Amino acid sequence: MPRLNTRDAAIEEALTRSVAAIYPDRSALRSALRSGRKLTIYVGIDPTAPYVHIGHSTNYLVLERFQKLGHRIVVLVGDFTAMIGDPSDKKSARQPLTRDEVRHNLATFKEQIGKVLDFKNAENPVAFKFNSEWLSKLTFEDVIGLASNFTVQQMLERDMFEKRIAEGKPLFVHEFFYPLMQGYDSVAMDVDLEIGGTDQTFNMLAGRTLVERYKQREKFVLTTTLLVNPATGEKMMSKSLGTGIGLNEPPAEMFGKTMALPDEGIIQTFIDCTRLSLPEIDAKRRRLVDGENPKTLKLELAHELVRMYHGAAAATAARAGWEAAFSERRIPDSLPQIKVKKGSPLIDTIVANGFAPSKTAARRLFTDGAIHNLETDKRINDPTATVNAPLVLKIGKKHFVRIVV
RNA sequence: GCGUCGGUGGCGGAGUGGUCAAUCGCAACAGACUGUAAAUCUGUCGCCCAUUGGGCUACGCAGGUUCGAAUCCUGCCCGACGCACCA
Numbered sequence: 199m200p201r202l203n204t205r206d207a208a209i210e211e212a213l214t215r216s217v218a219a220i221y222p223d224r225s226a227l228r229s230a231l232r233s234g235r236k237l238t239i240y241v242g243i244d245p246t247a248p249y250v251h252i253g254h255s256t257n258y259l260v261l262e263r264f265q266k267l268g269h270r271i272v273v274l275v276g277d278f279t280a281m282i283g284d285p286s287d288k289k290s291a292r293q294p295l296t297r298d299e300v301r302h303n304l305a306t307f308k309e310q311i312g313k314v315l316d317f318k319n320a321e322n323p324v325a326f327k328f329n330s331e332w333l334s335k336l337t338f339e340d341v342i343g344l345a346s347n348f349t350v351q352q353m354l355e356r357d358m359f360e361k362r363i364a365e366g367k368p369l370f371v372h373e374f375f376y377p378l379m380q381g382y383d384s385v386a387m388d389v390d391l392e393i394g395g396t397d398q399t400f401n402m403l404a405g406r407t408l409v410e411r412y413k414q415r416e417k418f419v420l421t422t423t424l425l426v427n428p429a430t431g432e433k434m435m436s437k438s439l440g441t442g443i444g445l446n447e448p449p450a451e452m453f454g455k456t457m458a459l460p461d462e463g464i465i466q467t468f469i470d471c472t473r474l475s476l477p478e479i480d481a482k483r484r485r486l487v488d489g490e491n492p493k494t495l496k497l498e499l500a501h502e503l504v505r506m507y508h509g510a511a512a513a514t515a516a517r518a519g520w521e522a523a524f525s526e527r528r529i530p531d532s533l534p535q536i537k538v539k540k541g542s543p544l545i546d547t548i549v550a551n552g553f554a555p556s557k558t559a560a561r562r563l564f565t566d567g568a569i570h571n572l573e574t575d576k577r578i579n580d581p582t583a584t585v586n587a588p589l590v591l592k593i594g595k596k597h598f599v600r601i602v603v
Numbered sequence: 604g605c606g607u608c609g610g611u612g613g614c615g616g617a618g619u620g621g622u623c624a625a626u627c628g629c630a631a632c633a634g635a636c637u638g639u640a641a642a643u644c645u646g647u648c649g650c651c652c653a654u655u656g657g658g659c660u661a662c663g664c665a666g667g668u669u670c671g672a673a674u675c676c677u678g679c680c681c682g683a684c685g686c687a688c689c690a
Contacts, residue, residue: 368682439630454639461638462640462641491638493638493640554632557650558651559632562648566634568634594633595632
C-alpha cells in the first residue's frame with residue numbers, strides 16, 4: 199500500500215473546509231504551512247456573550263485542524279475591546295465588563311468550546327491571552343501613531359461604514375478604533391495567522407497592515423464561512439429568533455432545533471459544524487440529490503450534533519424522544535415536570551415557566567387553541583382553567599410539560 | 604456657532620388636535636396542512652383585570668395650551684444634511 203501523505207491532505211482540508219477566503223491567497227499560506235515552521239495562529243473571542251452556538255463552533259473546528267498540524271494556537275479574550283463595542287454589532291454603546299464578569303464568561307465559554315477544541319491537549323495546548331494586557335498600556339501618543347497608519351478613506355471603505363453613511367445613519371469616530379485595536383493585537387502577539395468569520399474581514403486585514411508596518415512581516419488572514427441558508431442567505435443561527443443551537447443546550451432541545459433547520463442548510467451544517475470527513479458528507483449530498491427525504495438526512499445531522507456535545511447514548515435517546523413526540527405523536531417518555539398547588543390557575547403556571555412573555559400573551563395561547571391536553575387529546579381554551587389533577591400538556595408547537603399537583 | 608429636516612411599537616415606515624394602543628409591510632406567535640423544513644391559508648401581535656367590557660402606560664425628555672395632544676406652544680437632549688470655521 200502506498201504511503202498516504204496525510205499531512206498534505208490535512209493541510210488541504212485546513213485550507214478549504216469552511217474557509218471563505220484567505221489573504222493574501224491560499225497558496226502563500228500553503229507554503230508557510232509546509233515550510234516546517236511552527237506558526238502562531240489565533241482567534242479572538244468576545245467576552246460579552248457567554249452564549250455559544252454551533253455557528254461559532256466552525257472557527258474552533260477549523261482551529262482544531264491547525265492544532266493537529268502542530269501549530270501554536272492562541273485564543274484571545276477581547277476584554278479590552280469589549281469595552282468599546284465592535285461596530286459589526288448593531289449596538290455601539292456597551293457597558294464595560296468587570297473583571298469577574300469577564301472571568302465568568304470565559305469559564306462558560308471554555309466549558310462549551312472545550313467540547314470542540316482541546317484546550318489541554320498534552321502535546322499542543324491552547325494558550326489564552328487577554329488584550330487588556332497590552333491595549334490598556336498604550337499611551338495617547340501610541341494611539342495616534344496607530345491611527346496614522348490608516349486614512350479616513352480607507353476606513354470608509356468598510357462595507358458597514360459605507361452603508362451607514364449612505365443611509366444617513368450615525369457613524370461615531372470611536373468606531374474607527376475597533377479595527378485599530380484588533381489589528382494591534384496581532385502586532386502584540388506577533389501572530390502568523392488570524393482566523394475569524396467573514397464579518398471580521400476588515401478588522402483582521404487592519405491587523406495585516408499593522409504587522410507589516412511594525413514587524414515587517416506577513417500576517418495571514420483566514421475567514422470562515424458564516425452558517426447561512428444557501429437558498430435565502432439568511433443566518434441560520436440567530437439568538438434573537440431562538441434558532442441558535444447552543445452548545446450547552448440539553449440533548450432534546452438540540453435535536454429539536456436541528457430538525458427545525460431549513461433543509462437547504464443540511465449539508466453546509468455537516469461541513470461547518472461536525473467532524474464527519476468530507477467524503478462521508480459528500481455521500482450524504484449524493485443521497486439528497488438522488489431524492490432521499492431530507493428529513494432522514496436531518497435526523498442524521500441532529501444525531502451527530504447531539505453526539506458531539508452529549509455523547510452517543512444521549513443522541514440515540516434524543517432521536518427516539520423526538521420521533522415519539524413528533525412523528526408518532528405519542529407522549530414523550532421524559533418531559534419536564536412542574537409542580538403546582540391544586541386549584542391554582544393554569545395560566546399562572548404557563549407565564550411563570552416562560553411559555554409566554556406576559557399574561558395577556560398566555561391568554562391568547564388559550565384562545566388560539568395552543569394549549570393541548572395530550573392525555574384527553576382536547577384543547578384547553580378557557581384561560582381561567584385551574585389545575586385540579588395531573589396533566590400532560592403540549593404548549594404551542596414545541597413545548598411539552600407534565601404538571602403535577 | 605447658524606440654518607433645514609427629523610426622533611413613533613422588535614425593525615421599516617404611516618399618522619400632524621378627538622373615531623389612536625396608533626394604517627401598512629417585515630419579523631414574531633398560534634391554528635390548519637406537514638417532516639417541529641419550505642410554501643400556502645387563517646387568526647393574533649403594549650400591559651393588567653374581565654364574559655361583552657373596563658383600566659393603565661406609551662409616540663426622544665420636561666413642562667404648557669386645550670373639554671381633549673403622537674399631533675399645537677416653550678425649553679432641553681440626540682441625529683442627518685447644509686453653511687460657517689479650516690489658525
